[in-house]
Amino acid sequence: MNIISLTVWTLENNCFTVYTALIVCFVGFTIFHKNKLEAHYRSLAEKKFNKTGAKRIPDREFPDDGDDDPELLVPAIPEDTPHIPYKPIKRTDDEILERSREYYELMAQRRTVRSFSKEPIPEEILKNIIKTAGTSPSGAHTEPWTFVVVQDPDVKSAIRNIVEEEEDLNYNKRMSRQWVTDLKPFGTKPEKPYLSDAPALLLVFRQAYSWRDDGKKRMHYYNEISTAIATGFLLAAIQYCGLASLTSTPLNCNSRLRDLLSRPVNERLELLLPVGRPHEDATVPDIQRKPLQEIMVKI
Amino acid sequence: MNIISLTVWTLENNCFTVYTALIVCFVGFTIFHKNKLEAHYRSLAEKKFNKTGAKRIPDREFPDDGDDDPELLVPAIPEDTPHIPYKPIKRTDDEILERSREYYELMAQRRTVRSFSKEPIPEEILKNIIKTAGTSPSGAHTEPWTFVVVQDPDVKSAIRNIVEEEEDLNYNKRMSRQWVTDLKPFGTKPEKPYLSDAPALLLVFRQAYSWRDDGKKRMHYYNEISTAIATGFLLAAIQYCGLASLTSTPLNCNSRLRDLLSRPVNERLELLLPVGRPHEDATVPDIQRKPLQEIMVKI
Numbered sequence: 020m021n022i023i024s025l026t027v028w029t030l031e032n033n034c035f036t037v038y039t040a041l042i043v044c045f046v047g048f049t050i051f052h053k054n055k056l057e058a059h060y061r062s063l064a065e066k067k068f069n070k071t072g073a074k075r076i077p078d079r080e081f082p083d084d085g086d087d088d089p090e091l092l093v094p095a096i097p098e099d100t101p102h103i104p105y106k107p108i109k110r111t112d113d114e115i116l117e118r119s120r121e122y123y124e125l126m127a128q129r130r131t132v133r134s135f136s137k138e139p140i141p142e143e144i145l146k147n148i149i150k151t152a153g154t155s156p157s158g159a160h161t162e163p164w165t166f167v168v169v170q171d172p173d174v175k176s177a178i179r180n181i182v183e184e185e186e187d188l189n190y191n192k193r194m195s196r197q198w199v200t201d202l203k204p205f206g207t208k209p210e211k212p213y214l215s216d217a218p219a220l221l222l223v224f225r226q227a228y229s230w231r232d233d234g235k236k237r238m239h240y241y242n243e244i245s246t247a248i249a250t251g252f253l254l255a256a257i258q259y260c261g262l263a264s265l266t267s268t269p270l271n272c273n274s275r276l277r278d279l280l281s282r283p284v285n286e287r288l289e290l291l292l293p294v295g296r297p298h299e300d301a302t303v304p305d306i307q308r309k310p311l312q313e314i315m316v317k318i
Numbered sequence: 319m320n321i322i323s324l325t326v327w328t329l330e331n332n333c334f335t336v337y338t339a340l341i342v343c344f345v346g347f348t349i350f351h352k353n354k355l356e357a358h359y360r361s362l363a364e365k366k367f368n369k370t371g372a373k374r375i376p377d378r379e380f381p382d383d384g385d386d387d388p389e390l391l392v393p394a395i396p397e398d399t400p401h402i403p404y405k406p407i408k409r410t411d412d413e414i415l416e417r418s419r420e421y422y423e424l425m426a427q428r429r430t431v432r433s434f435s436k437e438p439i440p441e442e443i444l445k446n447i448i449k450t451a452g453t454s455p456s457g458a459h460t461e462p463w464t465f466v467v468v469q470d471p472d473v474k475s476a477i478r479n480i481v482e483e484e485e486d487l488n489y490n491k492r493m494s495r496q497w498v499t500d501l502k503p504f505g506t507k508p509e510k511p512y513l514s515d516a517p518a519l520l521l522v523f524r525q526a527y528s529w530r531d532d533g534k535k536r537m538h539y540y541n542e543i544s545t546a547i548a549t550g551f552l553l554a555a556i557q558y559c560g561l562a563s564l565t566s567t568p569l570n571c572n573s574r575l576r577d578l579l580s581r582p583v584n585e586r587l588e589l590l591l592p593v594g595r596p597h598e599d600a601t602v603p604d605i606q607r608k609p610l611q612e613i614m615v616k617i
Contacts, residue, residue, distance in 0.1 A: 110560035119446035147418035251550010260418035261409035
């Protein structure tokens, strides 16, 4: 019976049964495909959300950590880990005050630089900087970070190509006009010569999870915030030793750069930092930081 | 005509028209309420996502940045901001290497401490630490952070009550069993005596947006990651000067603490850091950090 004869038959007969069957099918389909519908609407909503240019694409690789089978509840580090005394150097109030002032003054000289000298950096320095980032705290001591150091000119050039292609789309299609306007005074643009000029690129990946010896996934709680805090230590180390950097979050470059650098699926690119000495002719926008009273509230 | 007589009438008559009307109504309703359905399914999906205990509740206060009306497209800082030369201190490779080593060694001594001496800290030190955090980079230089310093014992006690109440629910109801298991070796628990003992609590709020002079919302791009990076600078400053801290992300405490501290709706609590000297008898779990080869990849 084709659709036309069905329609004719429907019009000619009492169609109660046919329509009821159709409705039952429709309702059944909706219930049966609830998850797919959910995913569809969620993706629609996210697309709309991302259009504000205000939030990165949410991490879709975040796994459920399973059914909490008590047999498998093994802590990531041994439960009977001993606790030992902690006796750091004791300093007087005066010393602490003097050191806090000295450190502030050094950090206040840091600026984001967009043009770098090509002079190479000894590898030992890069290692110390990354070791410093690795001293950062992390949720349940999961240390959910990988620092990829790129010095090979061909790989730097491949990274630059990917970032420039995506940035061109970001600036012209993906970012809101307000966002592009807000970036104008900083002189940022889709072209990124510093990605080939700077002697080293540090790509900071966060690990959403890892795998335990028994093959079960080990969740990395607060991996995003932990990795960003570690990046704070990294940038502070770069400034302290006398180098410069540029803090960038390459929008929509995650999967292409992850593939290029052969990073595993549990990792996601959080930041890309060129590191080196500022170019002789480097300039920075003449902007100020907020005064203390605008960022501190005393209670 | 009530529903029974409608049903009887439907059964007695050719019901084509009635069913067609019902279907048209249903389809119309679905299209008309598309946005509500989207929101409903999105919220369902988020609830499921949050159950993994792996991600904070998403920021629901994130506004759309409007319709990009070209008349209103004013950059947050003047478009003609001059660019000036940047000439930081030049250091030799040897100096940079030596400083990078010295800084790593100092940062490597940092540990998260759960028991603090009650000895007060001079306010000038707290100010320098917060000023240092304020030197951190941020998306489009929005500086999306507020540091609330609490030294008043009554307010510290009120904060402790809120955190302990919520943590009790977190540990017993909200967090996955695996998460609770993973935290066991660290000796964390719902009771938080350090919130009354430490001489100062630093509450780090991130601002999702602010208001421009013309009343329009100014988006704070990457406010979460920027505020976490600034917290890295804050923790590094605390370590550098000779104090100690505990990095905590009080789960589900945002609205109660925001209300207690009268913070505006554009702010969201990101971290809570007690600051002070470690207690004489402070202990730390005897755990190690990952070796360099596990966190660094060279290309």
